[in-house]
Amino acid sequence: MTAATATEPLNTGPTDDTQGYSARHLSVLEGLEAVRKRPGMYIGSTDSRGLAHCLWEIVDNSVDEALAGHCTHLSVIMHADGSFEVGDNGRGIPVDIEPKTKLSGVELVMTRLHAGGKFGGVSYTASGGLHGVGASVVNALSARLDVEVDRDGHTHAISFRRGLPGEFADDGPKAKFKKKSGVRQVRKVARRTTGNRTRFWPDLQIFLKDATVEQSLVMDRMRQTAFLIPGLTIEVRDERGEEVVEETFRFDGGISEFCSYLAKDAPLVDVLRLQGRGHFTETVPVLDEHGHLTPTDVERDLEVDVALRWGTGYDTITKSFVNVIATPKGGTHVQGFDRALVKVLNEQLRASKLLKNGDENVLKDDILEGLTAVVTVRLPEPQFEGQTKEILGTSAATRIVTQVVSKELKNVFDNPPRGQKQPLRAVLEKVVGAAKTRIAARTQRDNQRRKNALENSALPAKLVDCRTADERSELFIVEGDSALGTAKLARNSEFQALLPIRGKILNVQKASVADMLKNAECAAIIQVIGAGSGRTFDLDQSRYGRVVILADADVDGSHIRCLLLTLFYRYMRPMLETGRIFSAVPPLHRIELIKPKKGQDKYIYTYTDAELRRRLVELERKGQRWKEPIQRYKGLGEMDADQLAETTLDPRHRMLRRIRVEDAEEAAKVFDLLMGSEVAPRREFITAGASELDAERIDV
Structure with missing residues (x-):
């Protein structure tokens, strides 16, 4: 598989540069180079989701063996050094030489895109990994990948570094590496013993530094797989924490048990x-x-x-x-x-x-x-x-x-x-x-709509509306009246509307629909958006292209954001699913420079304590002085209109965080745990987390 990309800008008409644009300006990515150049095309992203996708690609190969009836045991190990290992007792990847490429089967599968046993139609009658790129993509995105195959009475081994076959002189991805093709026999095993073990170290040149695979995600996925393949035993071992966590899954009842488990x-x-x-x-x-x-x-x-x-x-x-x-x-x-x-x-x-x-x-x-x-x-x-x-x-x-x-x-x-x-x-x-x-609800709704049309009911008086109603219109849900006054001066009235809320809205996680509609703040939000709620929510009727939650950057602000997200998740979920809900990211600090250099801004805004420390170190290294004390914003009300516009409202400079469905789902779970009607789970959570509390941080 190859990919070609132009390294010169595309010309829209004949110019003198056209004569100089030839085939030498085209770059051809051979083999796994395309994967490393555009990893998102193959694994979706280079964050935690992409890393998890790499693990699933290797797991799915073992699952395919189980589906074909050749594997009864599967293991997943998350090592303390950040590597992942997947093993099975399937047939083992072929290690004999493929006549066309003159490569061993395992090297062919690991180094060539669209190579595997799933294209000819005879090796697997049902398979999950059907693109033939799974293992080779993981190999290309790994600083090191080791494969051991038990087959024909021997354990055959081969290692790779960023997709290239060879041998490592020692353990770990930083060991000395020598390029070398072919598998090697490392020990004898019983002739009937077969299977694979694949261990890979993600390449930090590709993945984000904070990319990780959550233990709960792996456990849920493996439990789910055990439900779907009756009789398959799956062992999961996580060695990354202070204590090793192990789980074993096996369900002979199949999806009938799965259905009962989910309900x-x-x-x-x-x-x-x-x-x-x-x-x-x-x-x-x-x-x-x-x-x-x-x-x-x-x-x-x-x-x-x-x-x-x-x-x-x-x-x-x-x-x-x-x-x-x-x-x-x-x-x-x-x-x-x-x-x-x-x-x-x-x-x-x-x-x-x-x-x-x-x-x-x-x-x-x-x-x-x-x-x-x-x-x-x-x-x-x-x-x-x-x-x-x-x-x-x-x-x-x-x-x-x-x-x-x-x-x-x-x-x-x-x-x-x-x-x-x-x-x-x-x-x-x-x-x-x-x-x-x-049908009764529809009838009541239709009657209510007719009544509203006749009475021409007005929107809430506290809404500060904008002049346009197209896709770029924005509704800012503002925490408190004090921030509202500043936001009025800071906003662009052409497309930015403001709706203030007083304090914390109702926790809809444990409230009934009737109680939610009686709550003035919840009802105002639903009324202003104008698309209904629950099953009757109609995204096309929304009066605004996006909704932005504008809350303080403190604990109360986080609480309010979670409450609002729970409201949207339960009663206006299509807004989340289509990516229309955002959270504004106001700054925490403002550094005022003394005698800024030419072209340098007088004020520098930082959004975390770590960023503040880093900027101060940079300024000190450059000999730049700043005014003490550094201003720390306790809330949006402390900003004047120019500051709020520059940092939080102006689309040219602001930072917005798009809220995904997973974020709102997590918020709903947290509120169900901390503020739901079930007391026992909350007591267990508090008891389990008491030992992790730093007593020195408590105000006495």
């Missing part, structure tokens, strides 16, 4: 298991005997396995997987599942007379209330959108999943298992109840 409410009906398979024809490039990719019609089998149950609650949990690879954004298999649910439930409701002639059909949202479902499909070479594999694109999956789920679910309702007839009836009644509630 948080009491069950209305036992877990239902729906299984089946279908066939489809796909035209794909296949390697022929001459090594050429030839378009060929291939018959595919698609296996469907679904576990679902309805509970007494109202939250919906749906997890979907393709060959045990999670597809958090769904895809064609989830579309087929949803379509089947709506079709079968409406048929059953009509047959049971719970829906009468003239009644509206129930919708997907009515059916999903209280539903916990795990949707899995297995097929060779699924079509994903991008290397991160978050969405399944294989179009045939929709039809096959719809057929299988429709047939099996209809059979469950027509011939209920022993003792499940009444629970299944309760499910139908729950769905009808949800539909009636939705």
